[in-house]
Amino acid sequence: MSIKYGLLALLEREPMYGYQLRSEFERSTGATWPLNIGQVYTTLSRLHRDGLVEETGESDEQGKVVYRLTDPGRTDLARWFTTPVTQDDRPRDELAIKVALAVTTPGVDARAVVQAQRTATVRHLQELTRLKAGAAEEDIAWLLVLDSMIFRAESEVRWLDHSETRLARMPRPPVRPAAAAAETTTQEVPR
């Protein structure tokens, strides 16, 4: 998640100082991505250096510096909103790699790996759904973020369901003699 654009978007609403930016950021995203104040100030000083924000010259009663968006900052922010997020700067999918390796590593029960992950993901999905059930209808920003996490978890479950069926139709993989005696769920996963 880009803190840079998060801060620019908040400053588009009104000028703010560091602590205010942090709390507004967390409020807008439902505390999904907690920020520490150090990250906020580091990012602000970089934005200031690049001319995307400027100091208003005012400060609040505690002497904190208030920042506002500059025109280049506004242009940059508009470009961010209109540019789709690309897939390639997301981290590698550890789960897909784990399942792929489970199929090809002797002595590992890939179906057990898939089922254990599905239980964990569905539990996560239940937690997200409970948060959603408890959220206020007018808290749209938070609901959108929750929905996004819910759909992502659901897509993982669908992929796991699909993988389970694919694995069920696959001829049994060669099992290492040492592990052959152990039944599915009791097998140990080699590190």
Add this chain to the structure above:
Amino acid sequence: MTEFAIELRDVTRVHGSGETEVSALAGVSIGVRPGQLVAVMGPSGSGKSTLLQLAGGLDMPTGGSVHVEGVSLGEQNRAGLAALRRRSVGYVFQDLNLIPALTAAENVALPRELDGVKVKRAREEALTALREVGVADLADRFPDEMSGGQQQRVAIARALVGPRRVLLADEPTGALDSYTGEAVLKVIRARCDAGAAGLLVTHEARHAAWADQIVFLSDGKIVDETGVAPAADSLLEGAS
């Protein structure tokens, strides 16, 4: 702990015999208490729908037993079973839920009238049930004058009209878009929170996630379950 409103004990359902024997369910145990929603997930042919039919007494197990509100379905004669189904159990399916020639209120009142309740009283109960699912204003509309989501709400009202406290739902969001489907799930969740026992069959994890417990069925067996989720409070504490 309260008693189970729906309980399947080591239930087996085998179709055919000998060479052609097919096992739809092989030793499945599930219990749903009042106030709980349990979801059953699984691929096509996993035995989900068989399980729901057994829970509602529409089919009989070849092994094990099914209990609804403490009554063993296997020990009932045909008339007793029919009365129990009508009195205790409500169904919501993917579609074909409502009778097109009847208004929403008439649809909801019908099972009560069949139970011998006076027309006026049945209508009052129907209006209460419609209010509980948030569609009191649709009482005098016909099914074709309602959206899919509204029809499903009316079907849920009918499932839980009068004293009925057991809700069996088979892909109740199947034909609905995801936003409307979610609204239907919320209604089911709310009715369970108000004391009904719900058993939901779905292949959508997003909808199953409204349940307290999720059971995965594969080849007629439970391959996994999430266990009963902790109370919402503790989750919120964990998230803050």
